[in-house]
Amino acid sequence: MSEQQFSRGPAMRDVAAAAGVSAQTVSRVLNDHPNVQESTRRRVLAVVEDLGYRRNNTARALVTGRSKTIGVLTLATNNYSRSSLALGVELGAREAGYTVNSVTSSLSVQGLTDAVSRLVFQGVDGIIIAAPLQDAAEQIGKITARIPTVNTDGSSNMGDGKVGVDQDIAAVMATKHLLELGHKTVWHVAGPAEWSDAASRLTSWRRTLKEAGCEVPPELHGDWSPESGYQNGLILGRMPEVTAILVASDEMAFGVLRALNELGRRVPEDVSVVGIDDIDLAAFSNPPLTTIRQSFEDTGRRAVQRLVAQIAHPELARTPDLVAPTLVVRASTAPPPAAA
Structure with missing residues (x-):
């Protein structure tokens, strides 16, 4: 030819x-x-x-009724967890013979519902929602009622289809680790209140302290950024009674470590710090960060596997698929100073 x-x-x-x-x-x-x-x-x-x-995927979709495309909704952010999750989705989709169509959104109800509507209009076979839904959960539930959907954030209205890491266990592990080292209580720099993962960690932290008979100090909130961790670290570092801090993400924990260092509070001799995520930089911070390991890439792959199974078998029961995280002990935690 x-x-x-x-x-x-x-x-x-x-x-x-x-x-x-x-x-x-x-x-x-x-x-x-x-x-x-x-x-x-x-x-x-x-x-x-x-x-x-x-x-020709368009022609194939007309014949089979499927586009072999997965839609993914994420937030417009450069946060490590979002990019790592997106990588897992991309790799999982490729292994399953699917392509990925991603859209980003702000946290507004209008932005979230518009983004999901665009994915549905584009004819994707299923949707992975990797964003906190806040008040948009009910509206998005109606939009996705007839299309397979998996949620990696775990908003309450769509929790039955969640794939992720058990955040309750994550906070319990971190808090118990610090208490078992001898700290009288654990302070907490929580994530944004609208994130269900952050809310779950906050609830579990409080419960663990109460069950241990410890005082529950007021929590502080950050926005996942190192800067917000730094600002909260400046507050906690000026309080001599603070000897243990659980930070809701490694990136915020890096900010806390810098603030404590600038204030002359040694880690872990004066203050112990635990993060959550175990991103690659955690092992190279100063000191290396004790943290709770959760694999975002694995979550992305498992979300694709769940979604592809739902596409093939819509009658499948939609039960949560949560795995337990692991505690990674490094040099940022130790028993409290004798003076405390």
Whole structure:
């Protein structure tokens, strides 16, 4: 066949002619139809590779009713957890034979509902919601009522389809670690109140202190950024009674560490600090950060697996899929100073 014939790109009929089969047979091979002889399948796939044929996903969607595309809603942020989760989704989708169509949004109800509506309009086969829904959960639930949806944030109205890490266990592990070192109580720099993960950690921190008979100090809130951790660290570092701090993310914990250092409060000799996430930089902070490990990339992959299963079998029960995190002890925690 001449180069001129393929200036438009090879079509399915070109593959059929080169392989000596019908276009219907080529279609069956490309869609993994079982009623195709193995020798024919291999011959067709060899021609597909040789000619560089690419399937027309729009045409396939018209025939199968599926676009082989996953929609992902994330926040417009450069936060480490969001980028790591997105990588896991991308890798999981590729392994499952899907492409990813991502949209970002602000935390406003209008922004979230508009973003999800765009994904539905674009004909994705299913949606992964990786953003806190706040007051938008009910509206988004209506929009996605007829499309498979998985939630990695765990907002209460959509918690039955959640895939993620058990944040209750994360906060309990961190708080108990500090108490078992001998600290009388644990202060907490929490995440934004509108994030369900942050709210879950806050509730579990309080409960763990109460169950241990410890005083529950007032929590402080950050916005996940190192700057917000730094500002809260300047407050806590000026309070001599503070000997242990649980910070709701590693990135905020880095800010706390810097603030304590500037105030002359040694870590861990004067103050112990625990983060949550175990991002790559945690092992290289000064001192190396004790933290709760949770794999965002793994969460992204598992979210894709759950979603693909729902796409294939809509009748599947939608139960939460939560895994336990692990405590990684490094040099930022120690028993409290004797004077405390």
